[in-house]
Amino acid sequence: MEQAQVLHGHIIDAPERHSLRCRAGHYLVFEQGRIAGVFPELPSRWEGCPVSRTEGLILPGLTDLHVHAPQYAFAGSGMDLPLLPWLESYTFPEEIRYADLDYAAAAYERFVRDLRASFTGRAVIFATCHSPASRLLRDKLAGSGLAAYVGRVSMDQYAPDGLREGPDAASQAEDWLREALGDGCGRVLPIVTPRFIPSCSPSLLTALSRIAAELDLPIQSHLSENRDEQALVSALYPEASCYAAVYDDFGLLGERTVLAHCVHCSQVELDLLAERGCFIAHCPQSNINLMSGAAPIRSYLEQGLRVGLGTDVAGGAHLSLFRAIQDAVAVSKLRCALLDEAQPLSLAEAFYLATRGGGSFFGPVGLLEADYVADALIIDDSSLTPESFSLEQRVQRAIYLLDERAIQGKYVEGQLIFSTADIQGVKP
Amino acid sequence: MEQAQVLHGHIIDAPERHSLRCRAGHYLVFEQGRIAGVFPELPSRWEGCPVSRTEGLILPGLTDLHVHAPQYAFAGSGMDLPLLPWLESYTFPEEIRYADLDYAAAAYERFVRDLRASFTGRAVIFATCHSPASRLLRDKLAGSGLAAYVGRVSMDQYAPDGLREGPDAASQAEDWLREALGDGCGRVLPIVTPRFIPSCSPSLLTALSRIAAELDLPIQSHLSENRDEQALVSALYPEASCYAAVYDDFGLLGERTVLAHCVHCSQVELDLLAERGCFIAHCPQSNINLMSGAAPIRSYLEQGLRVGLGTDVAGGAHLSLFRAIQDAVAVSKLRCALLDEAQPLSLAEAFYLATRGGGSFFGPVGLLEADYVADALIIDDSSLTPESFSLEQRVQRAIYLLDERAIQGKYVEGQLIFSTADIQGVKP
Numbered sequence: 001m002e003q004a005q006v007l008h009g010h011i012i013d014a015p016e017r018h019s020l021r022c023r024a025g026h027y028l029v030f031e032q033g034r035i036a037g038v039f040p041e042l043p044s045r046w047e048g049c050p051v052s053r054t055e056g057l058i059l060p061g062l063t064d065l066h067v068h069a070p071q072y073a074f075a076g077s078g079m080d081l082p083l084l085p086w087l088e089s090y091t092f093p094e095e096i097r098y099a100d101l102d103y104a105a106a107a108y109e110r111f112v113r114d115l116r117a118s119f120t121g122r123a124v125i126f127a128t129c130h131s132p133a134s135r136l137l138r139d140k141l142a143g144s145g146l147a148a149y150v151g152r153v154s155m156d157q158y159a160p161d162g163l164r165e166g167p168d169a170a171s172q173a174e175d176w177l178r179e180a181l182g183d184g185c186g187r188v189l190p191i192v193t194p195r196f197i198p199s200c201s202p203s204l205l206t207a208l209s210r211i212a213a214e215l216d217l218p219i220q221s222h223l224s225e226n227r228d229e230q231a232l233v234s235a236l237y238p239e240a241s242c243y244a245a246v247y248d249d250f251g252l253l254g255e256r257t258v259l260a261h262c263v264h265c266s267q268v269e270l271d272l273l274a275e276r277g278c279f280i281a282h283c284p285q286s287n288i289n290l291m292s293g294a295a296p297i298r299s300y301l302e303q304g305l306r307v308g309l310g311t312d313v314a315g316g317a318h319l320s321l322f323r324a325i326q327d328a329v330a331v332s333k334l335r336c337a338l339l340d341e342a343q344p345l346s347l348a349e350a351f352y353l354a355t356r357g358g359g360s361f362f363g364p365v366g367l368l369e370a371d372y373v374a375d376a377l378i379i380d381d382s383s384l385t386p387e388s389f390s391l392e393q394r395v396q397r398a399i400y401l402l403d404e405r406a407i408q409g410k411y412v413e414g415q416l417i418f419s420t421a422d423i424q425g426v427k428p
Numbered sequence: 429m430e431q432a433q434v435l436h437g438h439i440i441d442a443p444e445r446h447s448l449r450c451r452a453g454h455y456l457v458f459e460q461g462r463i464a465g466v467f468p469e470l471p472s473r474w475e476g477c478p479v480s481r482t483e484g485l486i487l488p489g490l491t492d493l494h495v496h497a498p499q500y501a502f503a504g505s506g507m508d509l510p511l512l513p514w515l516e517s518y519t520f521p522e523e524i525r526y527a528d529l530d531y532a533a534a535a536y537e538r539f540v541r542d543l544r545a546s547f548t549g550r551a552v553i554f555a556t557c558h559s560p561a562s563r564l565l566r567d568k569l570a571g572s573g574l575a576a577y578v579g580r581v582s583m584d585q586y587a588p589d590g591l592r593e594g595p596d597a598a599s600q601a602e603d604w605l606r607e608a609l610g611d612g613c614g615r616v617l618p619i620v621t622p623r624f625i626p627s628c629s630p631s632l633l634t635a636l637s638r639i640a641a642e643l644d645l646p647i648q649s650h651l652s653e654n655r656d657e658q659a660l661v662s663a664l665y666p667e668a669s670c671y672a673a674v675y676d677d678f679g680l681l682g683e684r685t686v687l688a689h690c691v692h693c694s695q696v697e698l699d700l701l702a703e704r705g706c707f708i709a710h711c712p713q714s715n716i717n718l719m720s721g722a723a724p725i726r727s728y729l730e731q732g733l734r735v736g737l738g739t740d741v742a743g744g745a746h747l748s749l750f751r752a753i754q755d756a757v758a759v760s761k762l763r764c765a766l767l768d769e770a771q772p773l774s775l776a777e778a779f780y781l782a783t784r785g786g787g788s789f790f791g792p793v794g795l796l797e798a799d800y801v802a803d804a805l806i807i808d809d810s811s812l813t814p815e816s817f818s819l820e821q822r823v824q825r826a827i828y829l830l831d832e833r834a835i836q837g838k839y840v841e842g843q844l845i846f847s848t849a850d851i852q853g854v855k856p
Contacts, residue, residue: 075825075828075829076812076824076827076828077817077821077824077828078821079824080774080775110813285758288758288762289758291772293762293765293766294766318828318829330716330717330758333716333717333719334716334719334759334762334763335762337716337719337721338722338762338766338767339766344719347507347508385501385538389505393505393506396504396505396507397503397505400746401503401745
């Protein structure tokens with residue numbers, strides 16, 4: 001039996017969205033990839049275990065609910081257009097290049113290297129419609145130790161030559177998904193991935209829904225990111241009560257469906273998402289960069305919707321979930337200031353989205369308490385005069401001021417998958 | 429006579445706000461702290477000079493038009509309140525500590541160290557009302573090689589004990605300013621600094637105006653950051669046509685006055701600023717964090733107002749002017765998306781604000797052409813696959829994705845004041 005691992009430090013998480021739970025100088029015990037518990041004194045049964053001590057902050061692992069791996073190559077450029085022309089001008093031409101496996105290998109190598117070194121522990125990822133390149137991405141992720149869902153993208157209409165699949169779109173998707181399941185890639189699992197309603201024919205949507213049900217797989221797509229996109233869907237499905245209702249009519253909405261953006265949802269649409277128990281991937285920086293707008297996330301949370309954070313690279317420029325937390329607060333504050341609304345998202349709420357909010361898509365993930373998966377992030381904030389601040393303030397300063405150089409250690413399912421060269425304090 | 433310095437690389441600046449000027453593989457010649465010219469081939473008169481070559485990007489020096497040095501110690505925390513309660517809860521209690529010269533020495537040491545290592549070449553800085561600590565800040569800045577205006581803050585009302593000066597407020601200010609001028613601190617000059625209208629009595633404002641005129645000094649203050657602040661000014665000066673008119677009535681507005689924020693200016697106020705030729709320090713991140721709002725900067729530029737960027741630490745959390753450029757674009761995009769306005773600020777426009785826009789407060793600063801001051805920033809973007817991108821795209825990706833580790837060299841008045849340990853390509 002694998003030996004338990006014991007970490008000692010300041011343990012901060014957010015069981016509820018309204019506030020951080022700060023436990024100074026506690027013991028966090030991992031056993032068999034799960035958390036055995038958090039204790040002020042180490043219980044006698046683990047007394048023999050070596051203890052890794054840190055003066056920094058022990059946070060739950062962070063989850064990126066929405067990121068496009070093939071778009072990482074042009075992150076930080078081409079943000080001068082709204083969604084639909086942006087797809088045509090920047091995104092589709094780049095994604096076409098992933099037909100070339102050498103190109104894909106080099107680009108995905110950089111993506112996985114940087115994701116591994118980032119704050120992210122788990123991610124829900126779009127690839128492209130190319131099976132070999134998507135397989136390669138999956139393999140590289142599996143080698144990284146990160147946990148992920150990876151989707152080979154399906155699109156058989158509203159797409160340029162080179163990305164638009166033919167009548168075999170459904171069988172190609174099914175083959176890829178079955179193979180990915182068969183390979184036993186550990187923490188990297190496949191996910192059914194219709195790009196969005198406009199890019200999939202009704203027959204493809206029907207088939208993807210059937211495949212998801214047969215293989216018991218989760219689903220990812222996009223929803224109500226942009227007004228023009230909504231109008232396009234409405235033109236294609238004039239009878240649908242809303243954009244989400246189209247997904248629903250094809251049986252694609254459920255508790256294992258994650259929908260990116262949801263910036264412009266009607267109340268009918270929100271009620272449907274709530275009823276089906278779908279996850280919303282809030283991507284604040286992308287919504288700024290592509291001028292999509294500002295999703296009223298606080299209201300979504302008050303309605304009981306399930307929400308996590310996405311970086312949406314390359315609509316968003318940054319892989320950093322610390323930046324995504326900042327951006328979620330920023331977008332909410334500007335929304336309040338400009339639309340004269342009440343309370344914006346607090347730092348605690350945005351932290352909740354990045355941990356428990358998005359983590360729940362992977363099961364019991366995102367809290368530091370017994371029976372949760374043993375994901376954790378250890379942050380060295382010694383450069384930020386921690387002695388002058390409360391633990392809550394230290395978390396906030398770390399999120400605003402530190403970058404990935406401050407990661408002392410990143411654990412996924414109890415495995416230390418990344419640490420700084422000089423992993424001060426943490427000695428596994 | 430000092431030898432000329434020659435840099436060779438890709439030279440990018442923004443003479444006009446609408447677009448970047450990109451000169452690939454050109455020579456930039458510095459002589460006597462000024463730019464002698466930019467040339468496709470090196471003119472024969474400098475043929476004997478050693479040439480420093482970079483594969484990276486050579487940008488103009490960047491100017492931070494508004495930053496509070498004593499607030500750096502709590503940057504990234506305490507951003508849950510609007511301006512007036514934020515001042516009382518976080519800022520004033522921190523500033524009081526600068527009466528303790530040991531505390532000030534340690535805190536200003538960190539501020540100057542980090543500002544020197546940042547993208548900033550020039551800054552317009554608020555200190556506190558403490559003369560010894562403000563002198564110490566000035567000395568540390570002088571030692572850093574940065575160019576700056578530093579202001580000891582004046583406030584004799586609307587301030588807590590420990591910060592509220594007495595009847596000698598004006599003479600204290602004058603003594604400090606005269607001493608600073610006499611010291612001949614090179615690139616670090618004093619600036620007259622009434623905190624804002626509510627914190628200065630009419631007699632103090634009158635005196636500060638006189639001192640600025642007598643000593644021929646520039647002036648910095650705050651303007652129309654927040655609605656409650658405006659209401660307070662309006663209650664104090666019910667006859668004034670606008671907040672700026674109060675400054676104007678005391679003779680404090682001119683071409684060497686910089687006013688931070690200007691988020692909620694009326695057209696009357698803007699017309700007055702334009703007439704007087706004042707500078708506006710746009711502080712987008714601070715305006716988000718304190719929920720001040722989104723200044724319509726594009727409209728200000730179209731009206732011919734003079735605008736630069738400020739980080740406003742600690743209303744803003746980050747010293748980085750690359751981040752301020754991102755934030756200026758972000759705030760403008762969200763303003764457009766939420767208020768259904770036309771065109772947002774482009775990357776080129778935000779770059780213009782950070783270079784020529786704010787640089788002009790220091791004279792001929794912020795362009796890479798003959799007779800401008802020899803300020804430059806050399807950025808190593810080799811980590812961002814530069815071979816796949818145009819120079820414009822490379823600048824954008826550098827601004828969004830790189831941090832201060834990418835600074836190969838930072839020149840102020842021809843002096844290399846900061847470079848990475850391994851200054852690849854640039855060999856001065």
